[in-house]
Amino acid sequence: MATAATPEQTAKRPRIGVLALPNFPMMAFSAFLEPFRAANPLGARPAYSWTIVGLRAGPVAASNGLTIEAACSPEDQPQFDRIAVVSGGDADRIAPQGAWSWLRREARRGAQVGAVADGAFFIARAGLLDGHRCSIHWESEASFRENFPAVALTAELFVVEPRRFTSAGGVSAFDMALEMIEQDHGLALATAVSDWFVHDRARRSIDRGTLSLRARTGLSDTLMLKAIGLMESHMEPPLRAEEIAGRLELSRDSFERRFRAATGEPPIRYYRSIRLRRARDLVRRTALKVSEIAFACGFADAGRFSQAYRERFGVAPSADRRRLDAPVVADAP
Structure with a gap:
């Protein structure tokens, strides 16, 4: 009432x-x-x-x-x-x-x-x-x-x-x-x-964690949502596929088949996309070095990270940052 x-x-x-x-x-x-x-x-x-x-x-x-x-x-x-x-x-x-x-x-x-x-x-x-x-x-x-x-x-x-x-x-x-x-x-x-x-x-x-995952992915498979949650919370070092499968109490083969059926892509590719999106946020909005961002997002070296970043976003991380260096609005003179 x-x-x-x-x-x-x-x-x-x-x-x-x-x-x-x-x-x-x-x-x-x-x-x-x-x-x-x-x-x-x-x-x-x-x-x-x-x-x-x-x-x-x-x-x-x-x-x-x-x-x-x-x-x-x-x-x-x-x-x-x-x-x-x-x-x-x-x-x-x-x-x-x-x-x-x-x-x-x-x-x-x-x-x-x-x-x-x-x-x-x-x-x-x-x-x-x-x-x-x-x-x-x-x-x-x-x-x-x-x-x-x-x-x-x-x-x-x-x-x-x-x-x-x-x-x-x-x-x-x-x-x-x-x-x-x-x-x-x-x-x-x-x-x-x-x-x-x-x-x-x-x-x-x-708590927006579960709500956000369901809304963002459109998935209803609770176990696969849990898998994606594990990916998002383990950037460095990233979990291996068998580790995720183990936490879900599935075999690796069963996990990979079920994940592909739910998302349309293998877990390793999906996980890499999550890490690259996180990396782009850090490139654009922090002063961290590119090498620091690479390691923070689970990439073994900055060279491989830059290549993966360019393939995904069409621009190198250093160039992506330079495009955003100038303030959008400052006080009027």
Whole structure:
């Protein structure tokens, strides 16, 4: 049975600021903001207000080419109760000192500061996630862990703390917003919003490990999902096929036949693809040497790694990194 809001919750009307960085993902942006929008007509009174903030006031382009209008910029020193940074894969290369200063100042003032999708890179670079738990997209975990050892990564879909919040990206931002609505105004309103969007709140506390594997692979074979999980958690040194088979209590031949039937390719090739995707994340988002990345992803030497990388991605790792060296956005002169 849904609980009613307390008088203190009813009186709240949090002011939300959404800092949309260039090339932000529209899916994550909408998934975060729409539940708050729906809470206003579904509640007894308007529950939220929000403002879009850009690095500069004016249009901000999303990764799909659509634009939204930012009403103000960090230079205007807007004040909010909750600030969400929404960014795609460029968040580790956007370098606006003014925005970081504003976020730090708002955090000191008491605002709840957080991020959706790879916006976690942006606020972590500002030092705002040190000592906090953090959820981030699975593809970005390796580079995030390397760059920010003081941040405690978690396998949850989202994290909501009193002063910080993060989500794994995509529709997990929707689940996180529902959690915030419940904390702000009670379970009844959060449930009404969830029902309005025909959304199942069963995901609220789920560990995204199994969910992510099923969603990413489309597999239903639990044993083969476990095999892929073993591959992803054993990069250096990589497990041998017979070791994986043994952990699944299968013979090597039986494992390889079943894996090929489930995925369409042999396990050794699938495993190599996982390691190369991890390597690309490290090449593009860390300062590790190519040789260090090779060993971290289970390759015996940098030469063989570079050859495999070029075959897979059409570019050598060193060249791939050079293409991304320049910051995407910096402060205006």
